[in-house]
Every structure is written in C-alpha cells, then in structure tokens.
Amino acid sequence: MKKTILIFLFLICCQNFLAQEKLVDSLYGVMEVQTEVYATKAGEDLIVDLYKPEKSKEKTxxxxxxxxxxxxxxxPKNPQEVKFARIAAAKGYTVGLISYRLTRKDQSFGCDFEAEGKIETFKFAAEDFMDAVAFMKNNSEKFSIDPDKIIVGGSSAGAEAVLNAVYNPELMFQDSEKYRDIKFSAVISLAGALVDVRYLTQENxxxxxxxxxxADNLVPYGSASHHYCENEQPGYLILDGSKSIVQKLEELETSFLLYSFEDAGHEISGMPFDHLQQVFRFLNSVVFNNQKIQSKITL
Structure with a gap:
C-alpha cells in the first residue's frame, strides 16, 4: 500500500512538472553573472551583465x-533589474543588463536643459543600446542565444532610449542602415516615451x-511636454508616451499590453514584479506562438 501511494505521488509530481511551460514558469537554475564589454567609448568600458539558465540545451x-x-x-547592478534578470533566466531566457554613457552625469535633464540637447542625449543612449544589441547578435553562437528572438526593454530614461531606437530609428541615427540586420521581437517600456510617434510605421x-x-509628471503618459516644461522654457519638448504609442500600435494592428495606473506618477518606472507573470505569458503567446493580443488594463 505504501509503495502504491509513493508511485501515485511521483506520478502527480511528474504531471505537475510536465504542465509547467518553458519561458513562462521557472524551470531552471541560474548561472553566475557573466560580464562582457560590448564597446569602449571615450575611454569607458560599456558592459553587459549576462544571466543565463543552467543546463539549457537549446539556444535561448x-x-x-x-x-x-x-x-x-x-x-545594471541595480537590485531590481538583477532580480528581474534572475527571474527571467529561470524561465529560460538569457538576460543582458547593459551600461551606457551617462552624458548628463551631475547635470540637469529638466526644463533648464535645451530641447536640442535632450534629443542628442536620446541619440547617444540609443546608439549605445543598439551597439549592445549588435554585440549580442554578432556573438549569438558564443552566448548560445537565438538571434531571431530579441526582446528589448528599459525603465524611464532607458525606456526612452530603447523606444526611440526601436520605433524612431530615422530620427535617432544618421545611418540607420548600420543596424539594418537587427530585428526585434518585442519591446518592454516602464514609463517611457518617444520623440515622435508619427515615425512609428508598418516597417519598424x-x-x-x-x-x-x-499622472506621471516627468515622462508623459499621453502626448505632452517632457517634465511638463512650459513653452518658453529651454527644455520644452513634446514627447509621445505609452497611451499615444499604443494608439498607434492599435492602428497598425500590432499586439500590445498596456498597464495604466490611475493617478500614479513616475514610480511606475520601477520593475512591475506583481505583473511579470502576465508579461511572460504575453511574450509566450505573441513572440513564440504568433498570436495577436491587444490588451489594455487599468489599475
């Protein structure tokens, strides 16, 4: 009888394991962080910290x-991002957390900093981001990653750089052909915005x-001035936030998942740990199973 019960419990455990989904559930241990230099600019090494699943036999x-x-x-050593990277790696992703040139270090990025300078700042960060992507793609065999399944994301300033690189390449790069071989599967933005949503087209x-x-008072939720600067201030620059971007994606019949937090401010740029499982389910459905999802959630 005891043996029968043990066999029954073993079968239940096996069924539960088989019911778990790769890239959705945590199935792997996580390897020690691996730091690589993806570029050196102005004497500064720009790095990517890689978190990889243990014992994964396939390209991730x-x-x-x-x-x-x-x-x-x-x-990229920020504990929130590191925690996210370890969660995603346990599900079967390779995660890279990157550093980039902090061109406004010890300087303002508010209403007293001219709009042209803000655009240049976006361009520098977008270039660093794309160079990191190119480095990973060019070394896809070394890192055992799938170069055709690249998901990118950022928080706040990082989200602005990523969104502009992905959706506004014509505005960001003098020679956008430099990155023509890079294709993205999805983008994740935590309180980010674009320079001009009109440049988001079917092609990109x-x-x-x-x-x-x-109620984000720094990066607009819809279309408004960055930091809500007044028209006469040097830093007056209209940006298109998440609401405006999603409206464009809806027009282009492209999948999206929008979480709108009523009356919340820029704190939403923090990692959304309470909603990560829905994020990974969306990625699994849209990126890996070619489903179309257009979902707006207001909290």
Whole structure:
C-alpha cells in the first residue's frame, strides 16, 4: 500500500512538472553573472551583465534591458533589474543588463536643459543600446542565444532610449542602415516615451508592453511636454508616451499590453514584479506562438 501511494505521488509530481511551460514558469537554475564589454567609448568600458539558465540545451531567446536614471545615474547592478534578470533566466531566457554613457552625469535633464540637447542625449543612449544589441547578435553562437528572438526593454530614461531606437530609428541615427540586420521581437517600456510617434510605421513596428502612471509628471503618459516644461522654457519638448504609442500600435494592428495606473506618477518606472507573470505569458503567446493580443488594463 505504501509503495502504491509513493508511485501515485511521483506520478502527480511528474504531471505537475510536465504542465509547467518553458519561458513562462521557472524551470531552471541560474548561472553566475557573466560580464562582457560590448564597446569602449571615450575611454569607458560599456558592459553587459549576462544571466543565463543552467543546463539549457537549446539556444535561448534574449532579453536586453536598459536601466533608468535620467541619463545621469543608475547601473545594471541595480537590485531590481538583477532580480528581474534572475527571474527571467529561470524561465529560460538569457538576460543582458547593459551600461551606457551617462552624458548628463551631475547635470540637469529638466526644463533648464535645451530641447536640442535632450534629443542628442536620446541619440547617444540609443546608439549605445543598439551597439549592445549588435554585440549580442554578432556573438549569438558564443552566448548560445537565438538571434531571431530579441526582446528589448528599459525603465524611464532607458525606456526612452530603447523606444526611440526601436520605433524612431530615422530620427535617432544618421545611418540607420548600420543596424539594418537587427530585428526585434518585442519591446518592454516602464514609463517611457518617444520623440515622435508619427515615425512609428508598418516597417519598424513590433509588439509592445507598456507600464505607465496616468499622472506621471516627468515622462508623459499621453502626448505632452517632457517634465511638463512650459513653452518658453529651454527644455520644452513634446514627447509621445505609452497611451499615444499604443494608439498607434492599435492602428497598425500590432499586439500590445498596456498597464495604466490611475493617478500614479513616475514610480511606475520601477520593475512591475506583481505583473511579470502576465508579461511572460504575453511574450509566450505573441513572440513564440504568433498570436495577436491587444490588451489594455487599468489599475
């Protein structure tokens, strides 16, 4: 009788394991972080910290994430991003957390900083981001990643750089052909915005996941001035936030997942741990199973 019960319990455990989904559930241990230099600019090594699943025998999809910090601070060592990277790696992704040039270090990025300078700041960060993507794609065999399954994301300033690189390449790069071989599977934005949503077209559209507070006073939820600067101030620059981007994705019949947090501010740029399982289910459905999902959730 005891033996029968043990066999029964073993079969239940096996069924539960088989019911778990790769890239959705945590199935792997996580290897020690591996740090690589993807570029050296102005004497500074720019790095990517890689978190990989243990004992994965197949090439893994890549998530490349860019930290926030107003282009003046922040680090890929941020505990929130590291926790996210380990969660995603346990599900079967390789995750890269990147550093980039902090061109506004010890300087303002607010209303006293001219709009032209803000655009240049976006361009520098977008270039660093794309160079990191190119490095990972060119070394896909070394890192055992699938170069055709690249998901990218960022928080706050990092999200601005990533969104502009993905959706506004014509505005960001003098020679966008330099990155013509790079294709993205999806983009994740935590309180990010674009320079001009009109440049988001059928040619460069990819599915998007967006988290944004409707009362964000730094990065607009809809279309408004960055930091809500007044028209006469040097830093007056209209940006298109998550709501406006999603409206465009809807027009282009592209998948999206929008989390709108009523009356919340820029704190929504933090990692959305309470909603990550829905994020991974969206990616699994849209990126890996070619489903179309257009979902707006207001909290």
């Amino acid at each position: 999809p890549l998530i490349l994430f860019m930290h926030g910090g107003g282009f003046s601070g922040g680090s 559209v990819v599915p998007g996941i967006f988290f944004h507070g409707t």
